[in-house]
Amino acid sequence: MAIGNRVFLKRELPSKEIVEGFKSIPAANVCDCMNRVYALNPEIKLMSSPKEDIVAGVAVTVKVRPGDNLMIHQALEMAGEGDIIIVSNEGDRSRALVGEIMVAYAQYTKKISGLVFDGPIRDIDTISKMEIPVYATGYTPGGPFKEGPGEVNVPIAIGGVPVNPGDIILGDKDGLIVIPKNDAAALLEDAKVLSASDSAKVKAAKNGTSNKQWVADTLKKKNCEIIDNYYRP
Numbered sequence: 001m002a003i004g005n006r007v008f009l010k011r012e013l014p015s016k017e018i019v020e021g022f023k024s025i026p027a028a029n030v031c032d033c034m035n036r037v038y039a040l041n042p043e044i045k046l047m048s049s050p051k052e053d054i055v056a057g058v059a060v061t062v063k064v065r066p067g068d069n070l071m072i073h074q075a076l077e078m079a080g081e082g083d084i085i086i087v088s089n090e091g092d093r094s095r096a097l098v099g100e101i102m103v104a105y106a107q108y109t110k111k112i113s114g115l116v117f118d119g120p121i122r123d124i125d126t127i128s129k130m131e132i133p134v135y136a137t138g139y140t141p142g143g144p145f146k147e148g149p150g151e152v153n154v155p156i157a158i159g160g161v162p163v164n165p166g167d168i169i170l171g172d173k174d175g176l177i178v179i180p181k182n183d184a185a186a187l188l189e190d191a192k193v194l195s196a197s198d199s200a201k202v203k204a205a206k207n208g209t210s211n212k213q214w215v216a217d218t219l220k221k222k223n224c225e226i227i228d229n230y231y232r233p
């Protein structure tokens with residue numbers, strides 16, 4: 001049985017226009033349109049220095065044996081421009097999953113759009129200055145094994161969120177969200193509307209025209225007691 005040790009070469013892909021459409025919308029705005037779920041745990045942080053503020057790409061999913069990068073090497077062979085390799089590592093934090101050699105290969109040889117790791121990386125001095133977006137939980141000199149088993153392009157879990165091959169990964173300095181590919185088209189339209197409304201609220205916050213009536217309304221609805229007195233221990 002090959003479960004746990006197999007590579008699917010094919011993924012169903014979202015349309016390129018939809019992926020492009022997300023590149024102008026902050027991840028927070030899109031996340032709000034998914035009822036504020038589908039954001040990866042903030043332990044997974046931006047480690048490099050991308051030129052663009054927002055990265056969007058299509059998931060090549062990888063499930064590694066904790067601390068082993070054989071299947072990441074395989075995914076690097078399969079991925080290209082527009083793809084984001086996203087790696088589940090069963091919570092291991094003891095070994096770097098990649099370093100500068102692999103990240104340079106991803107950026108320069110394969111032109112991959114991003115790398116996301118549920119675990120540490122190494123050679124951070126170099127990677128922190130590179131343009132390919134790299135997200136990880138931290139760094140350590142401890143290196144990975146290269147033995148397998150593992151899987152490519154199967155459903156994975158990372159940062160508390162499920163990811164299927166072909167889902168859209170959207171990230172910025174805040175972190176990452178996962179956009180289920182079958183919901184992406186409708187979500188993009190909602191996100192454009194929310195993003196415009198968010199920008200209007202920022203403008204109002206700057207020029208003193210914010211409407212905060214909803215705060216009093218919500219407290220009333222929640223039966224919160226408002227006490228015109230001091231708190232006395």
Ligand SMILES: O=C([O-])CC(=O)C(=O)O
Binds near residue numbers: 098099122
């Ligand atoms: O040795 C490894 O597997 C990872 C590494 O440091 C590199 O890619 O530079």
Ligand SMILES: [Mg+2]
Binds near residue numbers: 100101122123
């Ligand atoms: Mg290295």
